[in-house]
Amino acid sequence: MPSSSAATTTTNNGTKASFTVKAGLAQMLKGGVIMDVTDAAQARIAEDAGACAVMALERVPADIRAEGGVSRMSDPAKIKEIQDAVTIPVMAKARIGHFVECQILEALGVDYIDESEVLTPADDEFHVEKSEFNVPFVCGCRNLAEALRRITEGAAMIRTKGEAGTGDVVEAVRHIRTVKREIAAAQAALHEGGDLALRQLAREYGCDATLLKQTAELGRLPVVNFAAGGVATPADAALMMQLGCDGVFVGSGIFKSGDAAKRAQAIVRATTHFRDAKVVAECSEGLGEAMVGINVKTLPTEQKLAGRGW
Amino acid sequence: MVTVGVLALQGGFAEHLGLLKRAAHYLSIGREQRFVFDITEVRTPEQLAACDALVLPGGESTTLSLVAVQSGLLEPLREFVKISKKPVWGTCAGLILLCEEASATKRGGQELIGGLDVKVHRNHFGRQLQSFVQDVDLPFLTQGEKQKGAPFPAVFIRAPVVDQMLHQAGSPERTIEILAKYPSNGEGDDIVALRQGNVFGTSFHPELTDDVRIHVWWLDQVIKALPEN
Numbered sequence A: 001m002p003s004s005s006a007a008t009t010t011t012n013n014g015t016k017a018s019f020t021v022k023a024g025l026a027q028m029l030k031g032g033v034i035m036d037v038t039d040a041a042q043a044r045i046a047e048d049a050g051a052c053a054v055m056a057l058e059r060v061p062a063d064i065r066a067e068g069g070v071s072r073m074s075d076p077a078k079i080k081e082i083q084d085a086v087t088i089p090v091m092a093k094a095r096i097g098h099f100v101e102c103q104i105l106e107a108l109g110v111d112y113i114d115e116s117e118v119l120t121p122a123d124d125e126f127h128v129e130k131s132e133f134n135v136p137f138v139c140g141c142r143n144l145a146e147a148l149r150r151i152t153e154g155a156a157m158i159r160t161k162g163e164a165g166t167g168d169v170v171e172a173v174r175h176i177r178t179v180k181r182e183i184a185a186a187q188a189a190l191h192e193g194g195d196l197a198l199r200q201l202a203r204e205y206g207c208d209a210t211l212l213k214q215t216a217e218l219g220r221l222p223v224v225n226f227a228a229g230g231v232a233t234p235a236d237a238a239l240m241m242q243l244g245c246d247g248v249f250v251g252s253g254i255f256k257s258g259d260a261a262k263r264a265q266a267i268v269r270a271t272t273h274f275r276d277a278k279v280v281a282e283c284s285e286g287l288g289e290a291m292v293g294i295n296v297k298t299l300p301t302e303q304k305l306a307g308r309g310w
Numbered sequence B: 001m002v003t004v005g006v007l008a009l010q011g012g013f014a015e016h017l018g019l020l021k022r023a024a025h026y027l028s029i030g031r032e033q034r035f036v037f038d039i040t041e042v043r044t045p046e047q048l049a050a051c052d053a054l055v056l057p058g059g060e061s062t063t064l065s066l067v068a069v070q071s072g073l074l075e076p077l078r079e080f081v082k083i084s085k086k087p088v089w090g091t092c093a094g095l096i097l098l099c100e101e102a103s104a105t106k107r108g109g110q111e112l113i114g115g116l117d118v119k120v121h122r123n124h125f126g127r128q129l130q131s132f133v134q135d136v137d138l139p140f141l142t143q144g145e146k147q148k149g150a151p152f153p154a155v156f157i158r159a160p161v162v163d164q165m166l167h168q169a170g171s172p173e174r175t176i177e178i179l180a181k182y183p184s185n186g187e188g189d190d191i192v193a194l195r196q197g198n199v200f201g202t203s204f205h206p207e208l209t210d211d212v213r214i215h216v217w218w219l220d221q222v223i224k225a226l227p228e229n
Helices: A019-029 A040-049 A061-067 A076-085 A099-108 A144-153 A170-205 A209-218 A234-242 A260-272 A277-284 B013-028 B045-049 B061-070 B074-083 B093-097 B213-225
Strands: A033-037 A053-056 A090-095 A112-116 A137-141 A157-160 A224-226 A248-250 B002-007 B037-042 B053-056 B088-091 B099-103 B116-121 B132-136 B152-156 B161-165 B176-182 B190-196 B199-202
Touching: A019 A157, A019 A224, A019 B132, A019 B152, A033 A040, A033 A260, A040 A053, A040 A076, A040 A260, A040 B061, A053 A076, A076 A090, A076 A099, A090 A099, A099 A112, A137 A144, A144 A157, A144 A170, A144 A209, A157 A170, A170 A209, A170 A234, A234 A248, A234 A260, A234 A277, A248 A260, A260 A277, A260 B061, B002 B013, B002 B213, B013 B037, B013 B053, B013 B213, B037 B045, B045 B074, B053 B093, B061 B074, B061 B093, B088 B093, B093 B099, B093 B116, B093 B199, B116 B176, B116 B190, B132 B176, B199 B213
Parallel strands: A033 A053, A033 A248, A053 A090, A090 A112, A112 A137, A137 A157, A157 A224, B002 B037, B002 B053, B053 B088, B088 B199, B099 B116
Antiparallel strands: B116 B161, B132 B152, B161 B190, B176 B190, B190 B199
């Protein structure tokens, strides 16, 4: 028998949840679809359609956009209602930098916290110090450095920011392509100039050099990376998977469409069989009205959510 | 050539593929080159038909069974496990699917593949905040060897446990072997690793560690179960 080398795992006797356990749940969500829900009825539709987790929030991003105002963490009663309704993991959103909302969500026992730009930021200087929590965090990013800064703060899962509530996938595509391009650049720097070149690049990007090196060596982010922000169709989901995402968040795309249950099932199936065009064609058929959508190009900069956080 | 599939519908299948490849490499050293392993992803009935053995990874069991039904894989999987009786190993959600009955399922229940005559309790320890890593002793890894092996770092994530035997079948090859337990508070121990005939299950995630011992052990069992042996 080979000797045991449990370098990545340490025994955790009721103290801080180890990073293995935090990142491990995200690894179990891979290849799956996480759906935004606002109440128990929607959560059950999502679970029945094969969602691997649900994201509890007060209003879906499309409504946040339409109604405006300050957008906050959900009512705890709603979160409990959703937790009671389903057996799959329940995630919930907190405002950027609002560590007390995070403390509340941890006390409620949510399975993952999304420190999200979709809600109105509570701090325009600091994100939440996430390693202090036992509950794991997922955060959005537009580029590699932003992803690595969040991981330094303790995030155990990353997603693209995309542009939530638009049904336009263009920004999510831009963000995953940017991350990939920058990982390739870091690999080239390491290959050509070694540690010195990598440290220089880390300074330029504004991220931790050790993490950047780890990413370059792995050829991917050191944690699970999902697509989010504008995914509305099975084809969008398969596109993000083919671009290298580990799974997909769907926000307004499902419950702002004509037949939510059918569309939800179709997106789940397309995410599993993302390389099989015949299956993706089959599940794209007759889904009814997709969410109306907003072309991101027509959005004034101050209405874009992805610019929140740094 | 021995083809070992990993069900790749959803969940941590890439991690199993990685560790199985390492285990296959380990086994190929010091043996005559009789056993060449092909480790492959399984998403369709055709891919499953090519396999001599199968791993069902962790993930969400509700998602896995729904997608298996959608993909026309549920009946072929039942046949693989219960009629062809090929070696299968389920971790966490994979274990749930391999049990005949489950409690704490989603409303309306969920489809299972079956194979283990036991009842499994989903999310036994609770939510993510109750997930943990715990060293467990796995004596089956060192059976026949003099030295006791090092404990295994078992990663439990919203993990299930087997808490009820449904019936002890008469024939010896259908005996349920309890391979590891976790001390519970109260009545009896919770079963976290077990085997019944061709079906092996663990409620924790060896694929989330660097420790390749269980994968090596299982591939060795797969070789022993091959018809020519």
